[in-house]
Amino acid sequence: MSAITRISAMRIAVSYGPELSFLVLLRMLIGMHRPDIIDSKSRVHPVSLFNLQSNYDFVIIGGGSAGSVLANRLSENGNWSVLLLEAGLDEPDLSDVPAMFPIIQLTPFDWQYKTHPSDNYCKAMNEHRCNWPRGKVLGGSSVLNAMLYVRGNKKDYDSWEKMGNPGWSYEKVLPYFKKSENMTIEKYQDSPYHSTGGPLTIEHFKYYSSVTQTLIKAGTEMGYDIVDVNGATQTGFTLSHGTLRDGLRCSTAKAFLRTAGKRKNLHISTLSMAEKILIREDGNSKTAYGVQFRKGSKRRIVKASREVILSAGAIQSPQLLMLSGIGPKDHLDELKIPLVKDVPGVGENLQDHVAIGGMNFLVTRPANDTGVRSFTFNLPKSITAAALRQFAINRSGVLYTTTVAEGMAFINTKYANKSADYPDIQLFLSSVSDNTDGGLFGKRDCNIRDDFYAHMYENILYMDSYTVMPLLLRPRSRGYVKLNSSDPRVHPIIVPNYFDDPHDLDILAEGAMFVKNMTNTPTMEQLKARPNPNKIPECSSFEYSSAEYWRCFARYYTLTIYHPCGTCKMGPSSDKMAVVDARLRVHGVNGLRVIDASIMPQIPSGNTNAPTIMIAEKAADMIKEDWKI
Numbered sequence: 001m002s003a004i005t006r007i008s009a010m011r012i013a014v015s016y017g018p019e020l021s022f023l024v025l026l027r028m029l030i031g032m033h034r035p036d037i038i039d040s041k042s043r044v045h046p047v048s049l050f051n052l053q054s055n056y057d058f059v060i061i062g063g064g065s066a067g068s069v070l071a072n073r074l075s076e077n078g079n080w081s082v083l084l085l086e087a088g089l090d091e092p093d094l095s096d097v098p099a100m101f102p103i104i105q106l107t108p109f110d111w112q113y114k115t116h117p118s119d120n121y122c123k124a125m126n127e128h129r130c131n132w133p134r135g136k137v138l139g140g141s142s143v144l145n146a147m148l149y150v151r152g153n154k155k156d157y158d159s160w161e162k163m164g165n166p167g168w169s170y171e172k173v174l175p176y177f178k179k180s181e182n183m184t185i186e187k188y189q190d191s192p193y194h195s196t197g198g199p200l201t202i203e204h205f206k207y208y209s210s211v212t213q214t215l216i217k218a219g220t221e222m223g224y225d226i227v228d229v230n231g232a233t234q235t236g237f238t239l240s241h242g243t244l245r246d247g248l249r250c251s252t253a254k255a256f257l258r259t260a261g262k263r264k265n266l267h268i269s270t271l272s273m274a275e276k277i278l279i280r281e282d283g284n285s286k287t288a289y290g291v292q293f294r295k296g297s298k299r300r301i302v303k304a305s306r307e308v309i310l311s312a313g314a315i316q317s318p319q320l321l322m323l324s325g326i327g328p329k330d331h332l333d334e335l336k337i338p339l340v341k342d343v344p345g346v347g348e349n350l351q352d353h354v355a356i357g358g359m360n361f362l363v364t365r366p367a368n369d370t371g372v373r374s375f376t377f378n379l380p381k382s383i384t385a386a387a388l389r390q391f392a393i394n395r396s397g398v399l400y401t402t403t404v405a406e407g408m409a410f411i412n413t414k415y416a417n418k419s420a421d422y423p424d425i426q427l428f429l430s431s432v433s434d435n436t437d438g439g440l441f442g443k444r445d446c447n448i449r450d451d452f453y454a455h456m457y458e459n460i461l462y463m464d465s466y467t468v469m470p471l472l473l474r475p476r477s478r479g480y481v482k483l484n485s486s487d488p489r490v491h492p493i494i495v496p497n498y499f500d501d502p503h504d505l506d507i508l509a510e511g512a513m514f515v516k517n518m519t520n521t522p523t524m525e526q527l528k529a530r531p532n533p534n535k536i537p538e539c540s541s542f543e544y545s546s547a548e549y550w551r552c553f554a555r556y557y558t559l560t561i562y563h564p565c566g567t568c569k570m571g572p573s574s575d576k577m578a579v580v581d582a583r584l585r586v587h588g589v590n591g592l593r594v595i596d597a598s599i600m601p602q603i604p605s606g607n608t609n610a611p612t613i614m615i616a617e618k619a620a621d622m623i624k625e626d627w628k629i
Contacts, residue, residue, distance in 0.1 A: 001450070001451065002451065002454070004454045004455070004458055004459075005450050005451045005454040005455075007454075007458070008439070008450060008453060008454035008458045009450045009454070011438075011439075012438065012439040012440065012443070015438060015439075015440060016440075019440060022383065022388075023094065023100075023103065025388060026094065026097070026100075026388060026391075026392075027093060027094060029388060029391075029392035030093050030094075030097075030392065031093075032392070033392040033393060034392060036246070036248070037093050037096045037097075037248065038093060039254075039258070042258040042259075042261075043090060043258065043261075044090055044138060044253070044257050044258060044261040044268050044270075045261065046090075046268050046269055046270040046271075047267040047268060047269050049269075049295060049298060049300065051267075052083075052267065052269060052300070052302065053081065053083070053267070053302070054302065054303060055081075055302070055303040055304075055305055056081040056082060056083040056267070056302065056303070056304055056305070057080040057081045057082065057304070057305050057306045057307075058074055058080065058081075058082045058083070058304060058306055058307050058308075058309060058623075059082075059083045059085065059290070059291050059302055059303075059304040059307075059308050059309070060074075060082065060083065060084045060085065060309045060311055061085050061274045061277075061291060061308070061309065061310050061311060061312050061320065062085070062086065062087075062140065062274075062310070062311040062312035062313060062316070062317075062596065063084050063085070063086030063088075063138045063139070063140065063253070063257070063268065063270075063311075064135055064139065064140020064141060064142065064252070064311065064312075064313055064596070065139070065140050065141060065142045065252045065596070065597075065609055065612045065613055065616070066140075066311040066595050066596040066597070066612050066613070066615060066616040066619075067084060067086070067140070067309075067311035067312075067595075067596070067616075068084075068138070068139060068140070068142075068251075068252035068253055068255070068256040068257050068616075069180070069252060069256050069613055069616035069617055069620065070309060070311060070595060070616050070619065070620055071084040071256070071257060071260060071266060071268065072199070072256040072257065072259065072260040073616075073617065073620035073621075074620060074623065074624075075260055075263050075265050075266035076260075077265075077624070078263075078265055079265075080265060080306075081265050081267075082265060082266050082267070083267045083268075083269065083302060084257075084266070084267070084268045084269065085269050085272045085273075085274055085291065085293055085302075086137075086138050086268065086269065086270050086271075086272060087136055087271070087272065087273040087274070088108075088109060088135070088136035088137035088138065088270065088271070089108075089109070089137060089138070089270050089271065090137070090138050090253070090270065091109075091137050091138055091139050091143045091251055091253050091254070092104070092109060092137075095109070095137075095143045095144075095249055095251070096248040096249045097248070097249075097391070097399050098147060098205060098206075098242075098244070098247070098248070098249060098399065098400055098401060098402050099398060099399045099400070099401050099402070099403060100399070101144065101145065101146055101147070101249075101402065102404075102441040102442075102444075102445050103441075104143065104144050105131070105133045105144055105445045106131070106133070106444065106445065108136070109135065109136055109137040109143065109144065110133045110134065110135065110136060110144060111133075111134040111135075111136045111315070111316075111491070112131070112133070113131070113132040113133070113134055113315060113491055113494055114127075114129040114130065114131055114132065114447070114491075114494070115129050115130045115132060115494050115495065115496055115560075116129070116493050116494060116495045117129050118495075118498075120498070120499055120500075120555060121354075121496075121498040121499055121554075121555055121558040122447075122498075122558045123538075123555050123556045123558070124358075124448055124449060124452040124536075124556040124557050124558075125446065125447040125448060125449065125558075126447050126448075126449050129447060130446070130447060130496075130558060130559075130560055131445060131446060131447045131560075132315070132494060132560055132562070132564065133445070133562060134313060134315060134316075134564075137253075138253040138257060138268070138270065139251035139252050139253030139254070139257070140252070140313065141313070141562065141609070142243065142251040142252045142253070142609055143249070143251045143253065144562075145562060145607075145609055146402045146404055146405055147205075147242040147243050147244060147249055147250075147402055148240055148241070148242060148243075148402070148405055148408070148607045148609070149202050149230070149240075149241040149242055149243050149607070149609070149610050150229060150230065150241070150408075150606035150607040150610055151177055151230045151604070151606060151610050151611060151614070152604030152605045152606040152610075152611055153234050153421075153422055153423075153473075153604070153605040153606065154170040154234075155170075155420075155422050155605075156170075156602065156604045156605050157169055157170040157172075157173050157604075158170055159602055160570070160600075160601055160602065163571060163575075163601050163602070164571050164572035164574070164575065164578075164582075165570050165571065165572075165582040165601065166582050167582055167618075168570075168582065173614055173618060174193070176614045176617040176618040176621075177230075177610065177614045178193075178194065178195040178198070179195070179198060179617050180198045180199060180200040180255070180613050180614070180617055181194060181195050181196075181198045181200055181202055182195075182196050182197055182198045182199065182200060182201045182202065183195060183196055183202050184196075184201060184202060184203050185202065185203060185204055185241065188228055188231065191228065191231055193228070193230060193231040193232065194230070194231070199255040199256055199259060200243060200250060200252070200255040200256075200613065201243070201244060201245040201250045201255070202241055202242070202243065202244070203241070203242055203244040203245070203247070204239050204240070204241065204242070205239070205240060205242050205244065205247070205400060205401055205402055205406060206244070206247035206396070206400035206401075207247075207373070207396070207397060207398055207399075207400040207401040208239065208373070208401055208406040208407070208431070209373055209374050209375060209376050209377055209398075209401070209406060209431035210373045210374070210375050211363065211375055211376050211431050211466045211527075212239070212406040212407045212429055212431055213239075213407075214523055214524070214527065215407060215429045215466065215468065215518070215524075216237045216238070216239065216407050216409075216429065217523045218518050218521040218523045218524050219236075219237035219409055219518070220237065221521040221522060221523055222411075222514075222517070222518060222521060224236045224237050224409065224411065225237070226238060229241075229408070229410060229606070230610075233421055234410050234421055234422075234423060234605070234606075235410050235411070235412065235421050235423045236409065236410065237407065237408075237409040237429075238407065238408060238409070239406065239407050240402065240405050240406060240407055240408050242402065243255075243609065243610075246395075247395070247400045248400075252613065269293075269295065271295055271296065272293050272294070272295045273293055273294050273295075273488065273489075274291050274292070274293045274312070274320055274488075275292045275293055275294055275299070275323065275488045276291070276292040276320070276323055276324050276488070277290075277291055277292075277308055277310070277320060277321070277324040277326075277592065278290040278291065278292060278301065278303075278324075279324065279325065279326075279340045279341075279589065279592075281340070285590065286340060286341060286588060286589045286590065287589070287590040287591045287592075288304070288307070288308040288586075288589055288590070288591040288592035289303055289304060289308075289591065290302055290303040290304055290308070291304070291308055304591065306591070306627065307591050307592065307593060307623070308591060308592050308593075309592075309593050309594075309595055310568075310592065310593065310594045310595070310596075311594075311595050311596045311616070312596065313564075313596050313597060313598065314350070314481075314564040314565045314566065314567045314568075314596070314597050314598040315481055315492060315494065315564060315567070316492075317567065317568050317594050317596055317598045318346045318347040318481050318492075318567040318568055318579075318598060319347075319481065319483065319488070319492045320488070321343070321346050321568065321579075321586075321594075322337065322346055322347065322482075322483050323337065323483070323486065323488055324340065325337055325338050325339055325340030325341065326340055326341045326343050326346060326586065326589060327342075327343055327344075327346035327347060328342070328343070328344045328346060328347070328348075329342040329344075331347075331482060331483065335483055335485070335486045336486065337483075337486055340589070341586075341588045341589055343579055343586070343587065343588070344576060344577060345568075345569050345575075345576070345577035345578055345579045346567070346568060346579055347480050347481040347482055347492075347567050348478070348480050348567065348569070348577055349478055349480075349566040349567060349569045349577060349601070350478060350479035350480050350481055350494075350495070350496060350497075350564060350565075350566055350567050351475055351477075351478060351479070351563075351564070351565055351566040351600075351602070351603040352475070352479075352496050352498075352560055352561070352563050352564050352565070352603070353426070353471045353472060353473065353475070353560075353561040353563045353603065353607075353608075354471065354472050354475060354496070354498045354499075354504070354508070354554075354558060354559070354560065354561070355428075355469045355470060355471035355472070355508075355558075355559040355560075355561050356469065356470055356471075356508060356511070356512050356550065356553060356554045356557060356558075356559065357434075357442070357446060357469060357557040357558070357559035358434055358442075358456065358467075358532075358553075358557040358559075359467055359468060359469065359470070359512065359515055359532075359553075359557075360433035360434060360435060360436075360457075360465045360466065360467045360532050361465060361466055361467070361468075361519060361529050361530060361531055361532070362460065362463055362464065362465050362528075362529070362530050362531075362532065362533075363375075363376070363464050363465065363466060363524075363527040363528060363529050363530075364464070364527055364528040365464050365527075366526070366527065374398060374431075375464060376431045376432070376433075376436060376464050376465060376466055377398065377401070377403045377431040377432040377436060377437075378436045378462055378464065379436060379437050379438050379440065379462070380438070380462060381462075382398045383398070387399055401431070403430060403431055403432040404428060404430045404432060404467075404469075405428040405429065405430060405469075406429060406430070406431055407428075407429035408426060408427060408428055408429060409426070409427040409429065410423040410425070410426050410427075410473075410605075410606075411423055411425050411426075411427060411511070411514060412424065412425075413425055413507055413510035413511060413514070414510060415503075415506070415507050415510065422605070423473065423605070424472070424473050424474060424507055425470050425471065425472065425473060425507065425508075425510070425511035425514070426470075426471045426473055426605075426606065427468050427469065427470055427471075427511070427514075427515065428467075428468065428469040428471070429466070429468055430466060430467040430468065430469060431466060432467065433457075433465035433466060433467045434448075434453065434456070434457045434467075435457040435460045435461050435462065435463060435465055435532075436462055436463070436464070436465050438461065438462065439453055439457070446559065448557075452536075452556070455534060455537070456532065456534045456536070457532075457534070459534070460532065460533070460534070465532075466529075468515040468518065469559065470508060470511030470512050470514070470515055471508075471511075471559075471561050472504055472507055472508050472511070473603075473605040473606070474602070474603065474605060475498075475501070475504045475603070476501035476503055476504055477496075477497050477498060477499060477500035477501045477504050478497060478500070478566075479494070479495045479496040479497035479498075479500075480495050480497075480567075481493065481494055481495075481567050482495075494564075496560075496564075498558055499554070499555065505551045505554060505555075506547070506551075508550070508551075508554050509547040509548075509550035509551045509554065510547070512545075512550035512553070512554070513545060513547065513550065516531065516545045519531070531544070531545075536552065536553055536556050536557075538552065538556065539552035539553055539556070561607070563597075563603065563607065563608040564597070565597040565598060565600040565603050565608055566597075566598065566600050566601065566602070566603060567598045568580055568594045568598035568599050569598075569599065569600075569601050570582060570584065570599040570600070570601050571601055573587055578601075579594065579598075579599075580593065580594050580599050583619075583622050583626065584599055584615075584619050584622070593619070593623075595615060595616055595619040596612060596615070596616075597611070597612045597615070599615065600615075
């Protein structure tokens, strides 16, 4: 370990003390001044094991972005009893604070998954493994994410229908996006693409740094319009839309469970980890009839008289199916799990939006920049006692920002059809950089090696910078999830196979070159925008900003955008890799549905939280139709 690496690692370690003190103080101030965050009257009150029924009409596994919606919508029918099982606790107060979202990762509210080691990607990470945060909490990953509300492209859903899934065209799913939505951005309230009055509140972030507005202006100088990316046209730049209520996080737990939690026909059991779906076999017929779960040291079985609904997400839904004997026969045989149904597609078709991280550019603060907004997010200058007071007392300030994506854009590379409004790259416009957060957030959350961070950022520490992250919207590469053990507590093997198809790397490199070219716009030249002078040593043989350089860079600073999906693919029975049909029923097993991001046959062209909520809204109506309610 070099001297600079040791110094960098020691500096970051020492800074954890002040960080912890800040969080304790913030929590105290919330308790004293923010009853809207504490929200004691509306918080979910979990059912005790003593009051748990032995039988419910519906048992939902997973209280995340999909499960919270389903628990609400199914319990609207007062004649149905519904049990929601969640392995985690209720969402913590700190998760409401938008700027604190990186802090929640790698805590007990996160499953703390890591990808399997690879020599083709995540090479700047410890053990060549990328962190894959997933929410272990009521609200699931909607409690950990950056709160971005993005629906994807119309063509995504039309493609789902063309793949043999009737009812999933854009025209058919748009009403379900609108059903959950309470759009508060005034200029979009009368749009035919939006609605008001739904449980999920959509807002602009209450605070953004001035460099974000500058980056959006640079985007217009690159030939793009400012658009509603969830409206008629996706291609263009925008200030981000967020799942926010009065500037605070609006998770699915806040939006859907707090309003339904007092219904007598809905029980919510936290700290309850599902271990197995129980299947009854009668000749050739197989029917799910219950769930085995563990709460603390106690193991319980609860029965479902109508359906078991699996909403555990793209990692755990296939894991639980396989633990229950539903999956690829050969793989289950290896682990000596009795086969219930040979479904080879379980765990396959894994997709994620892969990005290039660490693309920071130094800027010179304008002499006339004396406004109320900070120019960039700079940890020692932004997170101060004044910022705490602003948040706690005045309900304003920098803690109301998401930092990593205050703005965003959808752009076309040379590989896209520019006339089709089907962009192939999304950009996150970020006011924070790896050098301006001092290594406290990005380095830790992304599992970056000490030596890589020290080489790339230590000598430009806290210099004004911004980051633009290009991410690949429609990867061709496919990964998989497999069991590591028959023990449900052991994390499965996650192999994303980023860049398995080299065309993915080609598109992503084009996106990076676009980001670099933004520095040549008149607006960014006024800021003297310039790239990080430090280069990845293993990539230094390539000309800087060439496609070859960015391909190399992407293999090192590989960044997940936290959008795993596709591992329980929706498709017709003629598709041997399909796991569920168009009504999300597991092929060959009665009384069992999968309803979450895992059913997506192809990843949408945008963040996946809003589509997952849409899927649950649509599925709830399908369940009501199927039971003729």
